[in-house]
Amino acid sequence: MPDHDSDSFLNRQTKRRRVDIGVKRTVGSTASSTVAAVTATTDNIARAKAAIFSAMNSLSSHSHHGSDTDSMECSVVQPHGGPGVVSASDNESKSNVLRKLLKRANSYEDAMMPFPGTTIISQLLKNNMAKNGGGHDRGERGDRGDRGDAGFPGSGLSNASPDAPQEDACSNSSQDSTPPECMSPFGRPHGLATFDIERLNDEHMRAKRARVENIIRGMSHSPSVVIPAASRHERNHEIDGERETELDCPPPQSQQQPPSSPRGGEVCGGSSRENKRKQRLPQQQQQSFTQLVCQRKEQKQEERRQLKLQLEDMQKQLRQLQEKFFQIYDSTDDSEHNDLHNDLHNDIGNMSEDSPSRSDAAADDRGGDDLRSDNEMSDLDPGHFLDRARALLQEQALLADGEKPRREGISRSKAPGGLSSSMHAEGKQLAETLKQELNSAMTQVVDTVVKVFAKPPRPPPQQAFHPLSIPPERFPTVNGDNPNFHTTNPRLQCFGDVIIPNPLDSFANMPGMPGATNDQTEALPLVVRKTPSEHHQSSAVGAQGGHHHPALHPSSLSASMGFSPPSFRHPFPLPLMGYPFQSPLGAPTGGYPGKEHSSPDSMDLSRETTSLRTKMTSGHHLGHHHRSCSPAHPGSTAEGLSLSLIKSECGDLQDMSDISPYPGSNIQEGLSPNHLKKAKLMFFYTRYPSSNMLKMFFSDVKFNRCITSQLIKWFSNFREFYYIQMEKFARQAINDGVTGSEELSVSRDCELFRALNMHYNKANDFEVPDRFLEVAEVTLREFFNAIVAGKDVDPSWKKAIYKVICKLDSEVPEVFKSPNCLQELLHEPQRNWSLGGSREEPGKGGTKGRPSAAITTPHLLCPLASRPSLPWSPRSLASAPN
DNA sequence: GGATTTCCTG
DNA sequence: CAGGAAATCC
Numbered sequence: 001m002p003d004h005d006s007d008s009f010l011n012r013q014t015k016r017r018r019v020d021i022g023v024k025r026t027v028g029s030t031a032s033s034t035v036a037a038v039t040a041t042t043d044n045i046a047r048a049k050a051a052i053f054s055a056m057n058s059l060s061s062h063s064h065h066g067s068d069t070d071s072m073e074c075s076v077v078q079p080h081g082g083p084g085v086v087s088a089s090d091n092e093s094k095s096n097v098l099r100k101l102l103k104r105a106n107s108y109e110d111a112m113m114p115f116p117g118t119t120i121i122s123q124l125l126k127n128n129m130a131k132n133g134g135g136h137d138r139g140e141r142g143d144r145g146d147r148g149d150a151g152f153p154g155s156g157l158s159n160a161s162p163d164a165p166q167e168d169a170c171s172n173s174s175q176d177s178t179p180p181e182c183m184s185p186f187g188r189p190h191g192l193a194t195f196d197i198e199r200l201n202d203e204h205m206r207a208k209r210a211r212v213e214n215i216i217r218g219m220s221h222s223p224s225v226v227i228p229a230a231s232r233h234e235r236n237h238e239i240d241g242e243r244e245t246e247l248d249c250p251p252p253q254s255q256q257q258p259p260s261s262p263r264g265g266e267v268c269g270g271s272s273r274e275n276k277r278k279q280r281l282p283q284q285q286q287q288s289f290t291q292l293v294c295q296r297k298e299q300k301q302e303e304r305r306q307l308k309l310q311l312e313d314m315q316k317q318l319r320q321l322q323e324k325f326f327q328i329y330d331s332t333d334d335s336e337h338n339d340l341h342n343d344l345h346n347d348i349g350n351m352s353e354d355s356p357s358r359s360d361a362a363a364d365d366r367g368g369d370d371l372r373s374d375n376e377m378s379d380l381d382p383g384h385f386l387d388r389a390r391a392l393l394q395e396q397a398l399l400a401d402g403e404k405p406r407r408e409g410i411s412r413s414k415a416p417g418g419l420s421s422s423m424h425a426e427g428k429q430l431a432e433t434l435k436q437e438l439n440s441a442m443t444q445v446v447d448t449v450v451k452v453f454a455k456p457p458r459p460p461p462q463q464a465f466h467p468l469s470i471p472p473e474r475f476p477t478v479n480g481d482n483p484n485f486h487t488t489n490p491r492l493q494c495f496g497d498v499i500i501p502n503p504l505d506s507f508a509n510m511p512g513m514p515g516a517t518n519d520q521t522e523a524l525p526l527v528v529r530k531t532p533s534e535h536h537q538s539s540a541v542g543a544q545g546g547h548h549h550p551a552l553h554p555s556s557l558s559a560s561m562g563f564s565p566p567s568f569r570h571p572f573p574l575p576l577m578g579y580p581f582q583s584p585l586g587a588p589t590g591g592y593p594g595k596e597h598s599s600p601d602s603m604d605l606s607r608e609t610t611s612l613r614t615k616m617t618s619g620h621h622l623g624h625h626h627r628s629c630s631p632a633h634p635g636s637t638a639e640g641l642s643l644s645l646i647k648s649e650c651g652d653l654q655d656m657s658d659i660s661p662y663p664g665s666n667i668q669e670g671l672s673p674n675h676l677k678k679a680k681l682m683f684f685y686t687r688y689p690s691s692n693m694l695k696m697f698f699s700d701v702k703f704n705r706c707i708t709s710q711l712i713k714w715f716s717n718f719r720e721f722y723y724i725q726m727e728k729f730a731r732q733a734i735n736d737g738v739t740g741s742e743e744l745s746v747s748r749d750c751e752l753f754r755a756l757n758m759h760y761n762k763a764n765d766f767e768v769p770d771r772f773l774e775v776a777e778v779t780l781r782e783f784f785n786a787i788v789a790g791k792d793v794d795p796s797w798k799k800a801i802y803k804v805i806c807k808l809d810s811e812v813p814e815v816f817k818s819p820n821c822l823q824e825l826l827h828e829p830q831r832n833w834s835l836g837g838s839r840e841e842p843g844k845g846g847t848k849g850r851p852s853a854a855i856t857t858p859h860l861l862c863p864l865a866s867r868p869s870l871p872w873s874p875r876s877l878a879s880a881p882n
Numbered sequence: 883g884g885a886t887t888t889c890c891t892g
Numbered sequence: 893c894a895g896g897a898a899a900t901c902c
Binding site for chain 1 (some may be wrong): 886887888889890
């Protein structure tokens with residue numbers, strides 16, 4: 001492989017890796033490294049713990065994840081380094097954790113890096129080369145001119161004699177048989193040094209560089225110098241800096257080796273030859289070099305030890321932090337089963353132990369408690385995490401505004417234990433409040449869930465989702481702040497990277513809900529997010545009762561309309577919660593359940609993934625992509641259902657597994673037909689949505705560059721069609737003898753509207769807002785005027801019109817932010833029908849064609865009517881642009 | 883240079 | 893509706 005190719009290849013790799021990290025981070029950066037770790041190692045709890053601790057370290061140290069990840073990668077224990085590499089850390093029991101972590105990271109690195117044997121030397125050589133690049137020795141080594149075009153930094157290098165060209169730094173250092181020896185002095189420390197590059201930075205690196213340069217100078221007397229290494233690394237140094245794993249022991253016969261085959265088998269061949277070459281090494285130099293190596297080795301080990309200690313310290317701190325969390329939330333757990341007073345007592349005691357000066361002994365003493373808590377946590381389902389999240393928020397709320405109560409709590413709680421610290425009293429107070437809240441909340445939740453479960457199985461989903469019926473009052477205005485839409489709830493709170501619905505909101509909503517059926521939707525924040533995994537698990541276990549699921553799990557209702565509930569994000573960073581992932585790698589608990597489901601209801605999600613797959617793989621189909629999965633099934637307003645058949649056809653979703661690192665997440669990786677439909681409906685409101693807006697309104701989609709551009713492209717296509725129609729009808733009007741734009745109007749029964757409606761609202765199950773008609777009218781007149789004025793000769797004559805039209809965007813109703821807005825939008829009319837359409841407006845019945853057209857959708861009209869201030873008025877528009 | 887948009891093509 | 897190219901904007 002030519003270096004050029006490898007270079008680009010590596011760059012691509014690193015780039016991709018960075019992108020991956022970035023993606024992960026978007027989902028949940030706090031747990032991203034942990035996610036990656038746990039995902040990669042399913043069965044080894046110890047390793048997972050190590051990963052967790054590492055993640056926690058990164059959390060506490062505020063180091064960004066990129067560096068953290070790098071640290072893992074760079075801390076790699078080189079696999080070829082042999083057992084000696086890790087021997088240094090055998091003594092300490094805690095180092096096991098570290099070693100496992102390193103090993104795990106190593107496994108990653110192995111997969112990524114074609115060059116397994118990197119040492120710091122290579123890195124430093126690269127660095128030096130970059131600095132001192134020049135071609136001293138070129139003339140001497142004409143035989144390897146292909147690789148020796150840059151001089152080695154050390155002056156002694158020029159002394160290199162051609163008779164021993166194979167010798168290099170590595171072979172010098174290695175005493176027989178030992179790439180390990182070659183690496184162990186440097187490889188590990190280098191890894192740790194790189195780990196700290198972001199923190200320990202230049203000083204450290206400079207020192208190391210100096211040392212290595214010393215080493216190299218020491219070796220420079222040798223007739224067999226490092227030219228191979230130099231040339232080799234010279235070439236390598238073009239490669240991305242991340243290539244620390246670059247082989248630092250270049251093949252001794254390198255001048256015979258085609259430069260294109262530096263990897264792989266060469267390592268073996270090189271090592272065998274090294275042994276021969278080593279014998280030619282002068283003893284003195286070997287010894288002196290060995291001494292040097294030993295010194296450096298010790299230094300490095302010392303550094304490593306210190307770093308390890310630091311690491312352990314940090315781990316310790318984090319564990320303490322973890323325990324604090326446990327202590328706080330143990331009480332809430334216990335509150336469901338134990339006497340309140342006992343809990344309080346325990347809490348107080350725990351809190352007392354939480355004093356900042358708490359010793360490790362205290363932690364050890366409470367080890368039992370922690371263990372229990374851990375076990376409890378292990379058994380908890382996501383719902384508990386939500387509860388805990390709420391508890392935390394509650395706590396925050398109390399801390400924020402509850403000065404007075406807190407004082408009271410202090411005064412009260414102070415007495416019993418003589419615990420003077422206000423924190424203890426605070427904690428007690430918090431515990432009390434939390435318990436109460438949790439008790440009531442849990443009661444309500446349980447009631448709600450029981451209600452839902454107790455319902456008879458609903459008719460097959462072909463029908464509208466009646467249970468989801470929402471009274472029109474829920475759509476007071478377009479901009480109405482409807483807390484019921486959990487996805488749009490402005491009070492969604494972020495805790496770190498974790499989105500937690502405000503517990504107060506959720507709790508407040510629950511009791512007041514009009515009916516159980518409505519409760520379903522609104523209890524979703526509690527119920528829904530927990531169900532997806534259960535849902536899939538249960539359905540995977542038994543195919544029986546597939547049709548029950550929609551009734552049993554409200555989430556599946558929404559899912560059936562292209563709604564995939566926003567990813568359940570664990571209320572706490574998982575490491576803190578000690579929460580074991582639920583089959584992180586295993587059962588696709590939310591990502592692509594399609595195959596595991598035999599029930600017809602499962603198609604909702606599978607359809608999503610199907611379409612997703614369609615989209616993702618569309619690039620590989622030359623011609624008609626996604627046609628097989630085309631969502632366009634005219635006449636099926638419950639369009640999703642017709643797609644159930646597609647599932648089997650589009651079958652294999654496994655190829656998605658490499659794209660989605662978060663199988664448990666319910667954020668979709670791609671856009672579904674329903675998303676397209678939704679986008680089309682949104683087009684009635686906005687022709688030029690910003691990408692931010694799209695992100696807001698497609699909150700159930702995991703946005704990446706591809707998704708974003710696809711959505712943008714959709715709207716671009718919409719506009720294209722829109723403008724084409726406008727131009728067409730404008731010209732038609734001119735041909736028809738229309739003289740003034742005033743004569744043009746767009747009504748619901750005009751042909752233009754019909755064409756547009758057919759395009760964006762094919763099923764005609766959406767009540768096109770009047771405003772769109774106005775915008776269309778303006779657009780049509782713009783086109784008309786422009787054409788009449790002969791502007792259309794100008795190649796960019798439409799741009800002026802675009803400018804006008806882009807200002808006519810109106811706000812998209814909040815309803816569209818709901819991932820399952822399609823049900824709400826499209827099925828609302830039927831409910832209104834049954835409700836009598838009390839809010840129906842005059843002039844509204846204009847929707848043509850379909851029988852349901854007579855059914856109006858008050859909540860969709862209402863926003864238009866009640867919107868207080870429109871960005872523009874038809875009047876001003878009619879005059880302004882022209 | 884990347885993002886966005888339009889235009890063109892299939 | 894997607895892909896690609898070109899233009900445009902920032």
